[in-house]
Amino acid sequence: MNSRIFHIATNTFREAVRDRVLYNLIAFAVLMSAAAVLVGQISIQIERLVVINLGLTAVSLFGIVIAIFIGIGLVSKEIDKRTLYTVLSRPVRRWEFIAGKFFGLAGTLVVNTFFMAIGVFAALAYVAHQFVSSDVSILVALYFIVLQFVIITALALFFSSFSTPIFSAIFAFWLFVIGSFAQDLRNFAAMTHSFTRWLATGAAYVVPNFSALNVIGQVAHGESVSSQLILLNTAYAVVYSVAVLSAAVLIFERRNLK
Amino acid sequence: MRAIEILGLEKIYSAGFWRKRSKRALRPLTLAVEEGEIFGFLGPNGAGKTTTLKILMGLVFPTSGTARILGMELDNPRMKAQIGFLPEQPYFYDHLTARELLQYYGQLSGVDAKQLSGKVDAILEQVKLSNAANVQLRKFSKGMLQRVGIAQAILHDPKIVFLDEPMSGLDPMGRREVRTLIEDLKGRGKTVFFSTHILSDAEALCDRVGIIHQGELRGVGAVAKLTASVHGKVEIVWHGSTVPTGIRSMGAECRAAGETMRVIVPEENQDAVLEALRREHLRLISVVPVRTSLEDYFVAQLGAPAKSEVVSSGN
Numbered sequence: 001m002n003s004r005i006f007h008i009a010t011n012t013f014r015e016a017v018r019d020r021v022l023y024n025l026i027a028f029a030v031l032m033s034a035a036a037v038l039v040g041q042i043s044i045q046i047e048r049l050v051v052i053n054l055g056l057t058a059v060s061l062f063g064i065v066i067a068i069f070i071g072i073g074l075v076s077k078e079i080d081k082r083t084l085y086t087v088l089s090r091p092v093r094r095w096e097f098i099a100g101k102f103f104g105l106a107g108t109l110v111v112n113t114f115f116m117a118i119g120v121f122a123a124l125a126y127v128a129h130q131f132v133s134s135d136v137s138i139l140v141a142l143y144f145i146v147l148q149f150v151i152i153t154a155l156a157l158f159f160s161s162f163s164t165p166i167f168s169a170i171f172a173f174w175l176f177v178i179g180s181f182a183q184d185l186r187n188f189a190a191m192t193h194s195f196t197r198w199l200a201t202g203a204a205y206v207v208p209n210f211s212a213l214n215v216i217g218q219v220a221h222g223e224s225v226s227s228q229l230i231l232l233n234t235a236y237a238v239v240y241s242v243a244v245l246s247a248a249v250l251i252f253e254r255r256n257l258k
Numbered sequence: 259m260r261a262i263e264i265l266g267l268e269k270i271y272s273a274g275f276w277r278k279r280s281k282r283a284l285r286p287l288t289l290a291v292e293e294g295e296i297f298g299f300l301g302p303n304g305a306g307k308t309t310t311l312k313i314l315m316g317l318v319f320p321t322s323g324t325a326r327i328l329g330m331e332l333d334n335p336r337m338k339a340q341i342g343f344l345p346e347q348p349y350f351y352d353h354l355t356a357r358e359l360l361q362y363y364g365q366l367s368g369v370d371a372k373q374l375s376g377k378v379d380a381i382l383e384q385v386k387l388s389n390a391a392n393v394q395l396r397k398f399s400k401g402m403l404q405r406v407g408i409a410q411a412i413l414h415d416p417k418i419v420f421l422d423e424p425m426s427g428l429d430p431m432g433r434r435e436v437r438t439l440i441e442d443l444k445g446r447g448k449t450v451f452f453s454t455h456i457l458s459d460a461e462a463l464c465d466r467v468g469i470i471h472q473g474e475l476r477g478v479g480a481v482a483k484l485t486a487s488v489h490g491k492v493e494i495v496w497h498g499s500t501v502p503t504g505i506r507s508m509g510a511e512c513r514a515a516g517e518t519m520r521v522i523v524p525e526e527n528q529d530a531v532l533e534a535l536r537r538e539h540l541r542l543i544s545v546v547p548v549r550t551s552l553e554d555y556f557v558a559q560l561g562a563p564a565k566s567e568v569v570s571s572g573n
Contacts, residue, residue, distance in 0.1 A: 007365040011351070018353035081349040086410055089315040089343035089420075090366045091335035256271075257317040 004092050005100040012104020013111075016070055030119055047127040052138060052220040055120035060145045060216070063109055063116070064176055067149050070108070071156025072168035074101045079257055088257070095249040102157055102245060109149040117142050134222040140230060141219040147237035151208045152176055154241040158248040162255060179210035208240055259329045261418050261449040262291040262314070266323035269309055269473075283309045285474040286323060291451055291466075293417075296444050298464035298481075299453040300556060306473040307453035308346060311422050315343050328417060339368055342411035346422040346453075348403060352396035356387055356406050359395060360413055367414035381409045386435070400427040408439060419443055421452035425459055437463060461552040469559045476559040484555045491548040492528050495520045497541040504534030522548060 039050050075098075078084035087097060120138070125131065155175055159168035178185070182204060189200035213233055215225050269284040284306045291297045301307050312318040314325055316332050330337035350359055360378045369377060382388045385405040390398070398406065404427055411419055424440070425433045440463055443450050454460055460467050461481055468478040477484070496519055501512045505521060508530070512521045523531055528545065535542055 004366055007362060011354075011362050014358075015351055015353050082345045082347075083350055085312075085315065085317055085345040086343060086348065086350075086363065086407075087366060088317060089338065089341065090363065091338040091368060092366055093335070254319070256319060257312070258271075 004096050005103065008097060008100025009103035009107060012101050013107050016105060016108040049220045051124050051127050053216060055123055056141050056216045059113060059116045059120060060148065063113060063145060063149050064152055066112065067109055067152045068156050068169055068172045071105055071153050072160050072165045072172060074105060074157055075160040076165050084257060094253050098157065098245060098249050098252055102153060105153050106150055110146055113142060113146055137219040137224050140225045141215050144213045144215055144233060147233055148210055148213050150237055150241050154244040158244045161248045161252040175207055176210065179208040181211060182207055182209040183211040260290050261293040262327055262451060264289040264325045267313055267320050267325055268322045269313065269318065270321045283473055287475050289468055289475065289478065291449060293449050294447050295465040296440060296450045296463050298460035298467040299451065299470065300455065300460055300467055301470040302455055305470045307470060308422055311420055311453060314420065340417045342416040342419045344407045344411040344421045344424055347426055348407040350395045350406065353394055355392045355394055356382060357391040359406065360410055363410045364413050369414050377413060381413050385409045401429060401432045404428055418449040418451065423454055424452055425454060425456055457552045457556055469556055471560050481552060484552065490525045491522050492525055493520055493522050493546050493548055494531050495543040496535050497543055500538065500540060502534035502538045505531055518543060
């Protein structure tokens, strides 16, 4: 059972890595980091802040785009191309297929983040000429970005299990946008009453809380991130992703693959 | 134990925006295929062949009815390890090479890691893709994709192979190779269940055929029985262009074909025709019973009114 998930994940990773679209997106991200260097150089005394801010934002944004762009086609593309038929006609359970696809894309994004992180640190070393102790928090910010990728991958895979790529992209993208303002949504819910409060609170907890996973501003200003927040965010990302993937499996298990 | 047992499989799709219209893709189908036989599942486009195959592969869920393969349920992983499937007009992962694809499928089928590489090489050789083993599949022609599709279906040495339109997109040489492959599978004791609308292939390969039309099984039987002479007629061919008086008086229509003449008469008139030819010293070339072709049987079944009861196998 585990070996099948591993093989599906490996194949997903291999397909993603060989897809030229991925390289185009990575190129854009690298360009963004280079732009961060340029902006940093012309921003006196705040070079570190600018490079960290812009660099990590580039890693986050482009990673999200990659996660959505590849994630929305993970299932639907295999159905359209009938490759799923030859996989599921083998001793592979449908939930193993979903799990393998998830780990494959998540793995791709982790590797992608690793290389882009090298770019950010290289840019930082170039403008600041040295690292300081607070730069360790950049690693935490990157870790939280990876957790965002994990959640958005789960969401993209969820939508891909029953919807077309275009609608999956729209749903996933809007959930990312709304999730980035999840804290504002919770604040709004606290100010409302009765049914509106109930509805807004429900929405605030259903949408992924990307605002809690965004510590880029804090890290850019040299502030540390508490270990309690690291633990809570990790637990949240795991629980949320598992819930979304479980829903994806439930839908996919009963889907007629016409 | 039967290789495949289908018991009343039915599939009705909900159609329309509100899913209120129903579309019946498969009427209750009952069919059995014995181990070691080549079974042809014939029907025009939209007849229900692919729907049946998809239900057997667990890709589509039946509205009612059941099926068993090798005595096991359709979702049993142990059963799935013993079958191979080629879907209609397959595409595969664009960025994998043929070798990588087969290794991937071999891993999913549980082929032993130590033997996998050797098996992949052997299969690529068998389907004549050794030279293209390291070429990415997005560069493959339709015929090459079909061959790699067959390769992935038989790589793990399954007991039963399901092929959906295996000759699709192949040139005559390619079709011949697939036919040889199917015969080879039978020679190794495999069961082959394949759907096609190319009747000549079914006639040449199959032990038994089933004909499906508009979701309903119209007939099942051994090819030899289905194409047995049902008209009780014989075709007699002789050399020359003369029509003996005895044959003319029967009112039989004679046709010239090059340097020969041929006539089709009822079996009971065979001796009278031969005697007429002998009296006029005409050289007899052949006496052949007129057989119904599979195409004739197929067309007759398609034109027949729908049956209300299910046709069971062996009839």
